[in-house]
Amino acid sequence: MAFGGAAVFAAAGVPAAQGAFNILSFSGVTLAANAAPAPLRANADTGAFSSNTGAIDALPANTTSLPAAFSKGPDDYTQSDLDAIVVISQDSGVTVTKLHVTKALVANVAAAPAFPVISNANAEIIIQNLGAGAATGLSGTIIQEHTITR
Numbered sequence: 001m002a003f004g005g006a007a008v009f010a011a012a013g014v015p016a017a018q019g020a021f022n023i024l025s026f027s028g029v030t031l032a033a034n035a036a037p038a039p040l041r042a043n044a045d046t047g048a049f050s051s052n053t054g055a056i057d058a059l060p061a062n063t064t065s066l067p068a069a070f071s072k073g074p075d076d077y078t079q080s081d082l083d084a085i086v087v088i089s090q091d092s093g094v095t096v097t098k099l100h101v102t103k104a105l106v107a108n109v110a111a112a113p114a115f116p117v118i119s120n121a122n123a124e125i126i127i128q129n130l131g132a133g134a135a136t137g138l139s140g141t142i143i144q145e146h147t148i149t150r
Helices: 079-083
Strands: 004-011 021-031 046-050 085-091 099-107 121-129 135-145
Touching: 021 046, 021 121, 079 085, 079 099, 085 099, 085 121, 121 135
Parallel strands: none
Antiparallel strands: 004 021, 021 135, 046 121, 085 135, 099 121
């Protein structure tokens, strides 16, 4: 099930090449009440964002692609890039709930094209609703700090 609704992304900052960070806002998605203790994409209490757009490896099931213009773009993340990502999420609906965010670096299985040279890995952000009620107005901000500011 993953995220209910359709993610709406709004750029709220400058591209990383032109400033100290890249900021992306998201809204329009929901998560059901907590179903299991560990995040599992098949459960309606968990949603996943990924920099994978399906160009090299297929997009995993129950995963929403981040806009290709965010940060380094698809298939070109390193652990340092992932570490520089900060996620702030909230349930802006009427239900008070607890949200848990995890990040992972996921290497592509298929080989990258010869040019341009990329890391061939993607950033993945998983959000799980730990609350007893549904997160009906899930929104948030994804910030990628520029490595110079770290």
